[in-house]
Amino acid sequence: MSRSPVKAVIPAAGLGTRFLPATKALPKEMMPVVDKPAIQYVVEEAVDAGIDDILVIIGRNKNAISNHFDSVPELEVKLMEKGDERRLERVMASSDLADIHFVRQGEPKGLGHAVLRARAHVGDSSFAVLLGDDLIDERDVLLTTMIEAHERTGAAVIALMEVDPDSIHLYGAAVAEPTDEDQIVRVTGLVEKPAREEAPSNLAVIGRYVLPASVFDILERTEPGKGGEIQLTDALQELAADAAGPGVLGVVFGGRRYDTGDRVDYIKAIVQLATDRDDLGSELRPWLKEFAAGL
Numbered sequence: 001m002s003r004s005p006v007k008a009v010i011p012a013a014g015l016g017t018r019f020l021p022a023t024k025a026l027p028k029e030m031m032p033v034v035d036k037p038a039i040q041y042v043v044e045e046a047v048d049a050g051i052d053d054i055l056v057i058i059g060r061n062k063n064a065i066s067n068h069f070d071s072v073p074e075l076e077v078k079l080m081e082k083g084d085e086r087r088l089e090r091v092m093a094s095s096d097l098a099d100i101h102f103v104r105q106g107e108p109k110g111l112g113h114a115v116l117r118a119r120a121h122v123g124d125s126s127f128a129v130l131l132g133d134d135l136i137d138e139r140d141v142l143l144t145t146m147i148e149a150h151e152r153t154g155a156a157v158i159a160l161m162e163v164d165p166d167s168i169h170l171y172g173a174a175v176a177e178p179t180d181e182d183q184i185v186r187v188t189g190l191v192e193k194p195a196r197e198e199a200p201s202n203l204a205v206i207g208r209y210v211l212p213a214s215v216f217d218i219l220e221r222t223e224p225g226k227g228g229e230i231q232l233t234d235a236l237q238e239l240a241a242d243a244a245g246p247g248v249l250g251v252v253f254g255g256r257r258y259d260t261g262d263r264v265d266y267i268k269a270i271v272q273l274a275t276d277r278d279d280l281g282s283e284l285r286p287w288l289k290e291f292a293a294g295l
């Protein structure tokens with residue numbers, strides 16, 4: 001068994017009901033964040049952490065996702081003829097990023113079920129899971145720290161972030177103890193989407209995981225949990241409770257995370273990322289100030 005994750009899994013089979021009707025024919029992972037689909041940020045994050053074999057778990061409307069990562073020779077020729085090198089570079093970058101594979105989930109039975117669909121592709125190696133609703137700013141390091149912690153210890157490593165107690169019902173919540181290392185905690189318990197009054201903490205699981213292949217055996221026997229779905233959180237709770245194994249560690253992230261799964265947060269993510277960009281920020285910032293002053 002290899003401890004170094006060489007593959008990443010991106011579950012992208014959700015129905016995107018919060019964005020209907022935009023997601024009627026378009027997978028939510030293809031919604032643009034400024035000028036790139038959300039899923040491209042996530043693929044780039046995996047590549048930046050040294051992973052270039054990526055398995056996307058897809059549902060319906062898979063074509064838009066696979067087409068996006070294919071090259072489009074006629075578009076490239078057009079841009080070349082026009083001498084539009086900047087756009088040509090951006091178009092080509094999305095098809096040269098990584099080795100991208102697809103598998104279908106079939107039925108939407110939950111995140112744990114989606115991850116289990118990766119078993120044949122991942123085999124005996126450790127692997128990373130990246131959820132497309134959470135975007136991590138490329139200027140902040142998270143996945144690399146998680147991979148290093150996993151390589152050192154063999155533990156499953158999850159990303160955690162402190163959230164407002166009023167929002168904890170939207171996340172997996174962790175019970176955690178400090179370790180000798182700054183930023184890294186030992187996770188002793190996990191609950192999927194607890195009510196505020198039942199939450200063990202306000203430490204929320206955000207969508208990054210580095211997992212040992214042994215999680216597949218656990219997922220095979222994990223019963224449907226919250227919402228009648230097979231929950232990854234429940235399988236991780238079993239790993240956390242196994243005193244004989246390396247357990248679960250959490251990396252507490254204090255950097256910039258954008259939630260594109262919720263409509264208001266999605267709009268905030270676009271504004272934040274666009275104002276920071278060299279090519280758009282200088283025009284957008286003064287307009288935003290003026291706009292906000294008039295509110």
Ligand code: G1P
Pocket residue numbers: 111131133134170171172173192193204205206207231232233261
């Ligand atoms: C999933 C997980 C949850 C986690 C969240 C992070 O929930 O089940 O534990 O906190 O992602 O975004 P979802 O948001 O897919 O319902």
